[in-house]
């Protein structure tokens with residue numbers, strides 16, 4: 140359940156963004172995952188498959204956690220187009236990939252079935268289920284699972300299947316030169332990441348984080364750049380019941396003092412020193428996913444204030460010249476207990492910008508005020 144008090148509907152936009160939010164609430168735990176899409180990253184020229192498949196009833200012989208995630212991914216436009224246009228076929232990795240392309244092919248067939256013009260009747264999820272279970276046997280059977288874990292695993296599998304790295308690269312043990320400027324260091328670190336993991340899935344979902352350490356004795360600064368698939372956000376400890384997403388982000392990027400056992404080694408003093416550490420977002424991914432910090436697992440739900448429409452993250456950017464605005468595309472709801480709970484999803488149609496509710500085999504239109512009026516609990520994925 141989600142509450143988004145800052146929601147405004149933008150009418151004339153060309154749906155040039157996709158975002159995605161998952162909120163999972165259990166009786167004792169609350170989870171939420173947010174995937175958002177950058178405003179400027181999708182071209183507005185694709186108009187195929189606008190059919191109103193929502194009027195059809197689609198039968199899923201599939202667990203609700205899987206269904207909710209598939210529906211969310213299916214409404215992320217850049218991913219949908221990559222799959223439906225079959226661009227992925229020429230990217231299939233048949234050497235290093237565990238599944239040799241079988242997972243993404245099965246996912247592609249499933250998405251094509253979902254979006255097929257004029258299709259009615261059940262969608263056969265069997266082949267996809269068979270492949271995801273081969274890739275991740277933990278999802279075998281009908282037991283309930285954490286939707287976030289499923290999403291993570293599915294993205295990993297899809298990425299492997301289309302990883303452009305087809306031969307295991309030689310490890311590069313040389314450290315990045317310290318006399319490069321930050322921009323050059325960031326580019327070099329990103330290049331090194333791409334030597335191992337380089338795919339359309341990475342292009343869409345992976346960002347880069349800058350972490351800055353400063354020595355309290357000599358003042359020496361050292362910056363490192365690491366890829367991230369999601370941002371794990373803490374919840375301010377003083378918040379009761381309600382928290383703004385921006386407060387979680389403020390806390391995430393707030394300067395932290397590393398002292399005592401945590402003291403890192405200063406490369407200039409050549410000794411372990413008390414240091415300050417802070418994070419910035421160096422590279423914003425097209426689709427941004429927030430996940431709650433591990434240590435908040437088990438906390439009771441918080442309502443997260445979150446602007447659906449225009450979330451500006453420029454305050455957290457390492458450089459100010461890049462686009463940092465995001466918007467929501469879907470919400471996964473989880474009700475009941477963690478073992479017997481039920482997942483549903485609200486997703487925004489990638490072309491029509493209308494909201495729909497996915498509840499097992501039922502797909503129905505939903506009004507945005509329904510999404511706005513519900514409660515958003517904070518993250519724990």
Ligand SMILES: [Zn+2]
Nearest residue numbers: 354357405408
């Ligand atoms: Zn020092």
